[in-house]
Amino acid sequence: MTKSEPLSRTHVPPRRIDEDVLGLAEELNRLGRAGELASRYLQERTGLGSSELRALAAVVEGNATEAGAWDPQVFEELEERGLVTRAEHGAFIATEYGRVVHDQVDAMRIRIADHLVSAKGPEQTGTLRTIVEQMARAIPQPSSINA
Numbered sequence: 001m002t003k004s005e006p007l008s009r010t011h012v013p014p015r016r017i018d019e020d021v022l023g024l025a026e027e028l029n030r031l032g033r034a035g036e037l038a039s040r041y042l043q044e045r046t047g048l049g050s051s052e053l054r055a056l057a058a059v060v061e062g063n064a065t066e067a068g069a070w071d072p073q074v075f076e077e078l079e080e081r082g083l084v085t086r087a088e089h090g091a092f093i094a095t096e097y098g099r100v101v102h103d104q105v106d107a108m109r110i111r112i113a114d115h116l117v118s119a120k121g122p123e124q125t126g127t128l129r130t131i132v133e134q135m136a137r138a139i140p141q142p143s144s145i146n147a
Contacts, residue, residue, distance in 0.1 A: 028135075038112050042105055052077055053105060059084050060094045060102040 039050050046053065055074045057063075075092055078084040083098035094102065117125045 038109070041112065042108055045108060046101060046105060048077075048081075048101075056083055056094065056098060056102055057105070059092050060099055 039053075042053060043049060048056065051071065051074050055070050056078055058070075059078075075084060078092075078098070079086070082095055083101055084092045084094055087093050116128075120128065
């Protein structure tokens with residue numbers, strides 16, 4: 001580098017980048033484990049697996065109109081439990097019981113978030129929300145989502 005070349009402001013020694021990348025990868029693993037714990041908490045209390053919880057939410061929220069978009073066994077399980085029923089046109093709709101279970105799951109998620117806010121306080125919670133939002137925007141979407 002010559003004296004006239006400006007020093008890049010983004011230049012970081014390679015060893016530092018490795019430590020940052022590896023450290024962040026571990027933190028992302030911890031974040032994933034925290035999400036898994038929350039999912040297991042919901043699964044234990046509802047008796048529904050994560051696929052069933054997602055499918056039920058999609059039906060209740062009007063995002064799952066055709067069973068072909070999902071694993072048929074998921075809807076069979078939801079149907080057997082009385083959470084969804086098939087409409088005349090083939091789409092699944094939530095039963096009243098299914099809506100109640102969905103609302104209970106939402107309430108449990110809110111309680112989990114409330115526990116986190118209570119434990120961390122408003123400032124740390126705001127920082128966490130900002131970081132999670134930035135991560136969601138920065139992580140490349142899987143090609144299967146764009147297909």
